[in-house]
Every structure is written in structure tokens, then in C-alpha cells.
Amino acid sequence: MQLKKLTVAAALVAGAATAGEIAPGDVVFTEDGAIEISLSGAPGVAANAPEIMDKGAGNCIACHQITALSDIPFHGEVGPSLDGAGSRWTEAELRGLVANAKMTFEGSVMPSFFKVDGFNRPGDAYTGNAAQEPLEPLLTAQQIEDVVAFLLMQKDQ
Template identity: 65%
Template sequence: MGGHMKTTILTLAAALISGAAWAGETAPGDVVYADGAVEASLTGTPGDAANGAMVVGSKKHGNCVACHQVGALADVPFQGEIGPALDGAGSRWSEAELRGLVANAKLTFEGSMMPSFYRIDGYIRPGDAYTGKAAKGALTPLLSAQEIEDVVAFLATLKDE
């Protein structure tokens, strides 16, 4: 009986710890923008630049290279030219500005075609005009809070020589 109780307490402790980590994440609707910049980390956890590079270069994740050229990812083919080259992004913009641009570039560059990677509402749902079956309720963000932080960490490493 004592062993079972100990396992239950450990399981509960693990759940509380993982819940606490999740609780530190800023939800998309709670992000505070100041002139398009976001000062506070969305997770409170430092970004992983290596994972950020993967998100930037992967078609299954951020796919930033569909529109931006990134010299540091020269091995990724078919880089786009719609958006500005990201080389030197860490010199052009502060970490807070980079975070705001990745989360919702439209707050900095009105009319930008760049997706808002950490936005869940305010979208026009054209499906209603055709089928009446557009998804209801809030959408999930294109990238998670930690993926945003990882991308920001990677972009911050792209300094002018």
C-alpha cells in the first residue's frame, strides 16, 4: 500500500511541475506588443537557435525560406525572394522586435504578406462563403511559443559581418 501511495505522490508532483512550466507560457491572445515589438519571452525559457534554424528551414514547420533567403541555411534549396533576406536580421532588429515580427509582422509592417505565426483570431474565414463549414472558434497558432523563441534565438545570431 505504501508503494502505491509513493507512486501517486510522485506522479502528482511530476504533473504539477510540468503544469507549472506550461503555465509560464504566454497565450497568443495575451502577448503584449509595443510598437510591434514583444519585450517579454513567450515561454520564459531561452530559445534554442539550432532548433530555430530547423523551424526556419523546414517546410513542415515555419518554412520561412519559402519567402526569405537565409545565407546560413545555404543547403536548403529553393529559397524565396518575396520577403527581405534574413542575413543580418540580428543586427537590424532587437530580440524584442524579432519576436514581434515572427509573432505578428502585420503590427510592424502593415499589409505584410508574412503569416502571423503566433496569432489565433481576427482571421477572415472564406469557407463560410462557399460551404458554410469554416472552422469555428480560435485557431491554433502556426508555431508554438517555444518555436517562436527558438526562431528568435536563431535570427538573433544572424549578425552583419
């Protein structure tokens, strides 16, 4: 009986997370580039972020330094340090920056992690054909929320 309750609860939580997910084309940015509501409809899980920010889908450390991930080698110096990010930016601002930093910093070299149109990607494997295979964002809505949750924890010492 206990296992059945847990399975039903897990299904409800999973359903709630996807029910509120926002598609990349439906994201609403504020005037300064922030995104006020969760993209996934669920809170971020900060513990998932290091894998995303490592050399995986996000590869944040290729451009940014962050002390909390100092065990991962080869941090970049192109972008600002992420130490203290949770003190510098609000949750909505961080969500906007991770999803599409160009909405806040025009001309930023940071990739738009939650965008599927309005740019060219090299090669057929990355460009997609909207009629057949629509592009997927570089990060999922939940991955964005996970990274935001992690960055919010990075406070100035």
C-alpha cells in the same frame, strides 16, 4: 540516484517553460510591434530553428533567403534577406515580427504566426470553431522563441 535527479530537473524545467507561456490573445505588443517578454517563458533554442524555418511549420525560406540555411534549396525572394537580422533588430522586435509582422509593417504579406483570430483561413480544417475547436497558432510560443534565438545569431559580417 543521478538519473532521478536528472528526471526531476527535466520536469522542473519543462514545468517552468509552460508555466510562463503566453496565449496568443494575451500577447502585448509595444507601439512599434515589439514583444518585450518571452512568449514561452523559456529561452529559445537556436538549434531547433532550422527545422522550423525549413518547409515545416514556419516555412520561412519560402519567402526569405538566409545564408545560414543555404543547404536547404529554394529560398524565396518575397521577404527581406534574414542575413544580419540579429544586427538589424532587437530580440523584442524579432519576436514581434515573427509573431505578427503586421503589428510593425501594416499590410505585410508575412503570415501572423502567433495569432488565432481576426482573420479568415480557407476551409473548415483551418478556420476552426471557437466553441468546439479553437484555432491553434501556426507556430507555438516555443517555436517562436527558437526562431528568434536563431535570428539573433545572424549578425552582419
